[in-house]
Amino acid sequence: MKSLYIKSLVPNEVVTTQFLVLSKDIRQKKTGEVYLSLHLADRTGEMDAKMWDNVAEIMNTFDRDDFVKVKGLMQVYQNRIQFTIHRLRRLEEHEVQYEDYFPCSDRDPEEMFAELNGIIAGLKNPHLRGLLELVFQDSRLAAMYKMAPAAKTIHHACRGGLIEHVLSLCALAKLTAPHYPEIDLDLLLTGAILHDIGKVEELSYSRSFNYSADGQLLGHIVLGLRMLGTKFDHTPNFPVKLRSLVEHMILSHHGELEFGSPKVPVFAEALLLHHLDNLDSKMNAMRSALARDHFADGEFTGYISALERVLLKKDRYLNSMSAVASQPAKPHSGASPSPSPTPIPPAPEVKSKPESNEPVAAPRMPGQPAAPPAVEAQPDAKTAPRERKHEHRPPPSTLFGEKLQAVLEQRK
Numbered sequence: 521m522k523s524l525y526i527k528s529l530v531p532n533e534v535v536t537t538q539f540l541v542l543s544k545d546i547r548q549k550k551t552g553e554v555y556l557s558l559h560l561a562d563r564t565g566e567m568d569a570k571m572w573d574n575v576a577e578i579m580n581t582f583d584r585d586d587f588v589k590v591k592g593l594m595q596v597y598q599n600r601i602q603f604t605i606h607r608l609r610r611l612e613e614h615e616v617q618y619e620d621y622f623p624c625s626d627r628d629p630e631e632m633f634a635e636l637n638g639i640i641a642g643l644k645n646p647h648l649r650g651l652l653e654l655v656f657q658d659s660r661l662a663a664m665y666k667m668a669p670a671a672k673t674i675h676h677a678c679r680g681g682l683i684e685h686v687l688s689l690c691a692l693a694k695l696t697a698p699h700y701p702e703i704d705l706d707l708l709l710t711g712a713i714l715h716d717i718g719k720v721e722e723l724s725y726s727r728s729f730n731y732s733a734d735g736q737l738l739g740h741i742v743l744g745l746r747m748l749g750t751k752f753d754h755t756p757n758f759p760v761k762l763r764s765l766v767e768h769m770i771l772s773h774h775g776e777l778e779f780g781s782p783k784v785p786v787f788a789e790a791l792l793l794h795h796l797d798n799l800d801s802k803m804n805a806m807r808s809a810l811a812r813d814h815f816a817d818g819e820f821t822g823y824i825s826a827l828e829r830v831l832l833k834k835d836r837y838l839n840s841m842s843a844v845a846s847q848p849a850k851p852h853s854g855a856s857p858s859p860s861p862t863p864i865p866p867a868p869e870v871k872s873k874p875e876s877n878e879p880v881a882a883p884r885m886p887g888q889p890a891a892p893p894a895v896e897a898q899p900d901a902k903t904a905p906r907e908r909k910h911e912h913r914p915p916p917s918t919l920f921g922e923k924l925q926a927v928l929e930q931r932k
Contacts, residue, residue: 522620527564529594529601536591538611540621542566542728544584546575554579560590560603561728563623565812567594571605582610585727587621600822622727625680629666632683636713639690645706647758651766652713654751661747664720671719672729674826675801675808682719685800686712692796702788711769711793718744718770739780744770765789773797806831 524537539560547557549572556571556579569592582588592605625632637656643649656662670676670685689712697703718740724732734743745767752763768790774781775794785791805826810833813821819837820830 522562522617525562525564525620526560526567526601529603531594531596531601534591534593534606536589538562538587538589538616538620539569540728541582541584541586541588544582546579556605558605560588561623562621563619565623567601567603569603569605571608573606578608582608587611587616589615596817598822622725623678625676625678625684627680627684629680629683632680632687633662633666635687636683636690639687639709640713643706643709647755647762648706648710648766651751651755651758652710654754655714655717655748661720665717667725668720669723669725669729670716670801672723672731675804677729677808679725682716685804686716688800688804689715689793689796692800693792696792696796700788700792703792704789707765707769708789708793710766711773711789712796714744714748714766715770715773715793715797716740716744717747718742721747741771741774741780741782769793802827 522538524535526539529535539562541558542561543559545557546554548554554575556569556575558569558571560567560569569590587610589609589611590603590605591607592603594601594603596602640649640652640656643652656665666683667679668683669678669681671681676682676685690709693705693708693712697705697708721743722732722735722738722740724730724735738746748767748770752758765787768783768786772781772783772785772790773794775798776784785794805824809821809824809827809831813831813833819833819840821833823830
């Protein structure tokens with residue numbers, strides 16, 4: 521039994537374990553030597569892997585969808601994990617337990633199928649209930665419905681993912697339908713259960729998840745309508761117009777023409793189904809992307825193409841804020857204490873005598889020579905206005921100003 525899974529790998533630690541090969545490419549270095557670029561998986565996740573040395577002797581011994589035992593080193597490169605393989609060999613069938621390598625829903629498929637049957641039994645519309653009972657009386661279809669993934673990679677991409685997605689939609693339908701009185705809950709639940717039924721034939725999931733030939737040629741919407749057509753043929757009393765509504769919900773559940781729907785939703789249950797389907801798939805895609813990115817540092821993931829954005833690792837973001845807030849502020853080591861401000865001496869007081877006509881001398885700064893005494897001027901008719909004009913001139917504050925003032929006074 522496999523004991524070491526991708527989710528439990530530790531960066532920069534050499535390990536020996538087993539994986540399923542999802543893809544295999546033989547590429548060439550700049551030197552001309554070949555190397556292997558692989559995509560490996562087990563039930564807990566996927567990762568890229570490279571083998572740089574001794575490639576020629578083993579590159580033709582295994583292929584995609586084979587199981588391999590490897591020895592190597594896991595590292596984080598550009599915020600993505602990458603495994604460097606030192607040694608590799610193909611595993612034989614008797615060495616493999618399949619449940620170790622395929623991602624599965626956390627819920628038991630039989631338990632989920634029992635819940636689904638309970639929902640069907642609770643429908644009040646006898647035509648819709650009879651149709652769904654007929655669909656799941658097909659043992660081959662029921663077995664595939666319990667095992668199929670809901671998608672190849674984007675959301676609920678695990679065994680049992682389809683029925684898990686459907687049950688989530690049914691729960692959302694029961695929550696939202698009472699808010700809109702015009703919604704027929706039985707019709708909405710029928711659309712939720714049948715909208716992706718074509719996925720059981722669109723995807724192949726015996727080993728790695730891939731598209732079948734019919735899946736590539738037709739897609740799950742057309743396949744689903746074709747599968748239901750045979751069931752409608754066995755219910756001759758099914759109302760024709762009600763059948764058209766069910767078929768329209770399958771055709772339009774992607775919501776937009778550019779997203780693969782031949783028709784856009786044109787009645788309330790079809791529109792609500794589209795938005796609930798989109799909501800559930802996006803939330804699951806976000807949850808899965810965050811789980812895959814737990815090795816990388818930082819508070820954001822790398823770019824997630826399925827969601828067309830990077831994602832915030834909310835718990836790490838909040839924990840980092842709490843850690844910073846709880847740390848007391850510390851002075852920088854070796855920093856000199858802040859110098860205390862130098863006191864500024866008060867400016868020397870200047871006493872003014874507004875009632876006198878004598879000029880006021882400017883205060884003498886330290887180190888300056890004393891200004892020569894001013895010569896008292898005799899007022900007359902010509903000089904009186906001039907004295908009044910200069911009477912309130914601000915006193916000079918420099919040596920040059922003092923000398924200039926003295927000269928002016930001598931010339932009066």
